[in-house]
Amino acid sequence: MSNWNYSVFWDEALNQAKNELGEHEFAMWFNIQYDSSTENTIVARVPSSFYKDQLARQYQKYLENKLFELMGRRVGIDFIVVKPTRSEAAAVPPDDREESREEGSKGTEAELRPKEKDGQARTRGKHPQLRTDYTFENFVIGDNNGFASNAALAISKNPGTSYNPFLIYGGVGLGKTHLMQSIGNRVWVESPKSKVICITAEEFTNEFIQSIHDKTTQNFKNKYRFVDVLLIDDIHFLQNKLGSQEELFHTFNALYDANKQMVFTCDRPVSELKNLSDRLRSRFERGLNVDLQPPNFETRCAILKKKIEAGRISVPDDVIEIIAKNISTNVRDLEAALMKLVAYAELVHKDINLEIAQNQLKDVFSQSKHGNVTIDNIVRVVADYYKLSYNDLKGKKRTKNIAFPRQIAMFIARDITEYSTTELGFEFGGRDHTTVMHACQKVEERLKLDPNLESTIQALIRSIKEYSSKI
Ligand code: ADP
Ligand code: MG
Secondary structure: OOOOOOHHHHHHHHHHHHHHHOHHHHHHHOOOEEEEEOOOEEEEEEOOHHHHHHHHHHHHHHHHHHHHHHHOOOOEEEEEEOOOOOOHHHHOOOOOHHHHHHOOOOOOHHHHOOOOOOOOHHHOOOOOOOOOOOOOOOOOOOOOOHHHHHHHHHHHHOOOOOOOOEEEEOOOOOOHHHHHHHHHHHHHHHOOOOOEEEEEHHHHHHHHHHHHHOOOHHHHHHHHHOOOEEEEEOHHHHOOOHHHHHHHHHHHHHHHHOOOEEEEEEOOOHHHOOOOOHHHHHHHOOOEEEEOOOOOHHHHHHHHHHHHHHHOOOOOHHHHHHHHHHOOOOHHHHHHHHHHHHHHHHHHOOOOOHHHHHHHOHHHHHHHHHOOOOHHHHHHHHHHHOOOOHHHHHOOOOOHHHHHHHHHHHHHHHHHOOOOHHHHHHHOOOOOHHHHHHHHHHHHHHHHHOOOHHHHHHHHHHHHHHHHHHO
């Protein structure tokens, strides 16, 4: 059972894709080669990180669904970049794929798993659950993540000893998953015998439920309680999942007692998670909790430059700056804008310049300014929080219990949208812009006096963004 050769299914999936998408589209994007498989993953080679990003973004789900139809089971696809221009062996140094292949194995699980007997890092292939590009080398240490990055580096040097657990929290697209997986990748390469597991909290939950169903909970427990490094992504998913919380609590204790490293990510501070058992919450808070903030302009430029370096495409500095200037909240959006531009330039065979950038990214830029966040959404969420009605907040009444929440709503609107005070005054019951300025001032004064208000406002902003992204 150790050979997982899915190449037949792969070929058929591509065949069907070619028929469905047409020769042209297929030829343009499907520059892929089957490399190898493990039980749950097919590794495919692509010639550049540009292809990799495009495939991951546009076709990965499509192909995975196709494979599911063909195989009757879910396998993921992992794209690895193997640059065709250099000698193959040099192109994938961390994986040492060619060496394994010379030993006669044909892309089987054997080459992806560590060979315990000779115990060399160089024979250790790709980790089946870790993305090869989520490494420290590819991660820009900037104003927003300095502490988190350094802690992560320290942990990967001495897992299980200093900060346990390590929990990274922050909004979407700020690099939590990347940083967490960097720890996994580093340990995986440097400690050839270490056992590393990386999963999302959702996968953990599903697998746990499945194990109950299959009466294999003991296997499940063994799998997670005997690892050296356990990485669990997006633990906010565990809210309301009491059974999985219970199971993770016991896993946690077993690993903690054995000095095994745990790393978690979460989209908010643990204190703001709801329906989470107190004992698990206190475990999460036990080690080191750090947050990632949105990067500043310099860091955004540095990240874009890093991505460009990896893809070997040329993008002039003024273009980098205009992207960094216009997209400020989230690194994922930053990357997506760059990718869109590169894709366009490749299609029309033109070099990227400022004019092309401005034209191509017009929509992206204006969207990122306002997002989906509207005044209406802000009013709804804030009214709901203070148990008032939408009309209360938008209306003219000035009783104290309404006036303050209204000021909060104005303050938040000023903070997270690009509306001017005049526009905001108009939106809030046709008031004057000085009313809005006064409201913001009032809230700022209160912020100095009331230490809890800051976190209330942050929580409201998060809810507003969440609410806005759903509608
Ligand atoms: P999160 O898990 O917080 O939602 P991800 O880790 O998925 O965010 O990051 C989103 C994208 O942004 C990824 O492609 C990641 O490589 C990139 N990214 C985020 N922060 C950085 C950074 N400091 N340096 C380089 N890339 C980054
Ligand atoms: Mg993530």
